[in-house]
Amino acid sequence: MKRLLKRAQMKFLGGSFDEALRDYGMVLNDNPLLSEAKVGVILSDLALESEDEAKALFDYYQVIKSSSDNADEIIDQLVESIYSSKSKIHEILFESFKEQAEYxxxxxxxxxxxxxxxxxxxxxxxxxxxxxxxxxxxxxxxxxxxxxxxxxxxxxxxxxxxxxxxxxxxxxxxxxxxxxxxxxxxxxxx
Incomplete structure (x- = not known):
């Protein structure tokens, strides 16, 4: 398990987010409560859409995981905030596009x-x-x-x-x- 987790981390850092997602998913399948695997899945999925944000959160997670018992929850909340913000931005852009199209x-x-x-x-x-x-x-x-x-x-x-x-x-x-x-x-x- 540790080897697969390490491989997933290396895939993530190397930019192979699909492979990292798969590897983290396999670890999570065998260890559903393992915080590092949960965060890995979340950040790998985010990286498919927003690589820079995911890498920044990954670095942040590496810093806080040893000092915080709920580091995975913090990352989960940050990712949720990112998705929520993007959704609102898309909504605003689409509404603007809709108004422009009407004219x-x-x-x-x-x-x-x-x-x-x-x-x-x-x-x-x-x-x-x-x-x-x-x-x-x-x-x-x-x-x-x-x-x-x-x-x-x-x-x-x-x-x-x-x-x-x-x-x-x-x-x-x-x-x-x-x-x-x-x-x-x-x-x-x-």
């Missing part, structure tokens, strides 16, 4: 869905507007639905452009990352 030329996604019903489907409706009008997306749900339709209807480069342009808004959101995988799978099946 620019475009068709709301709800109106676009009605247009799809009046045509022979998504492809035809999108081809009607793709060069003259923007589709205004005001929620993550609309974004996910729209990009999924782009992928399904073989508008791969446009789907990729939407994903790449909105990546900062969603961070390491697993649902959004799954769209990249779906896009890659659809491109490979052509």
């Amino acid at each position: 620019e030329d475009g068709i709301r996604y709800s109106d676009f869905l009605k247009h799809i019903q009046s045509r022979d489907g998504f492809r035809e409706a999108f081809e009607d507007i793709m060069f003259s009008t923007r589709v205004v997306l005001t929620s993550k749900k609309e974004f996910m639905s729209f990009v999924t339709q782009l992928i399904t209807n073989d508008f791969h480069s446009m789907a990729l452009e939407y994903l790449d342009n909105t990546a900062p808004l969603f961070g390491n959101d697993q649902e959004v990352l799954a769209l990249y995988t779906k896009l890659k799978n659809n491109e490979n099946s052509l």
